Amino acid sequence: MKKLFLTLFAATFLLTSCNKDEKIQTASLEQQKLDYQARQIDLEKQKLAIEKEKISFEKQKDSLNKIEEEKEADRKAEANRVARKSTPRRSSSSGSSGGGSSSSGSTASNSGSSSTGTTATQKKGWSSAAKGTVIGTVGGAAAGAIISRKNPGLGAVIGGVAGGATGYTIGRANDRKTGRVQK
Structure with missing residues (x-):
């Protein structure tokens, strides 16, 4: 009877211990799934943060490009203003010192406008x-x-x-x- 009782006790002990391992394994499997999902969510958050940074960078880049374009347009407008201011002076001075022929006055104004256009864009020195x-x-x-x-x-x-x-x-x-x- 003692042997039967010990055998029964050992069998019960083994069965309960095996059952606990299955519960632990299923619990750890579910925990692993939750951990995996949490990591996936963290990765998605990081991807969103990167996308936000890209968008803000693109906005800054676009605004810088617009500023560059505005500066370039201002430079061109200033160069045109300088060229326009320089051209009438040259044509009026050639007209006053002019003499009789109108063809020499027109060539002087043409050469004056071409030289002022190149002078405005060239750097000195x-x-x-x-x-x-x-x-x-x-x-x-x-x-x-x-x-x-x-x-x-x-x-x-x-x-x-x-x-x-x-x-x-x-x-x-x-x-x-x-x-x-x-x-």
Whole structure:
């Protein structure tokens, strides 16, 4: 009887312990599902935040583009105003000093308007290409004269040409970078 009682007790114990594992497993499975769903929700929130940032960035970019366009339009309008102010002065001065022929007055006003249009868009001062050419020519000539001891004149000429070409190339690249020259 004692053996029967112990066997029954052991069997009951084993059955109840196995049953608890199933309950724990089902509870942990449901918990895993909930955790997974919570992570998915967090990911969706992050995606929404990223989209909001993209939208705000695009709005800022659009507003900056509009400002740039307005500035460009103002620059063009200012250039047109300067060109218009400059053109009548030139035509009136050519008309007053004019002489008898009307064709010379019209050519003077045409050439005046074309020169003012280019003057308004060009920047003043030396370009980097010009500076580079001068510096390269002088430096190359000096170096060529020093290096060529037998014939310093020929060395100066060759060095000047090579230095000038190199200086021009470097200066032109700098002008492209700064926007003074396109292409």
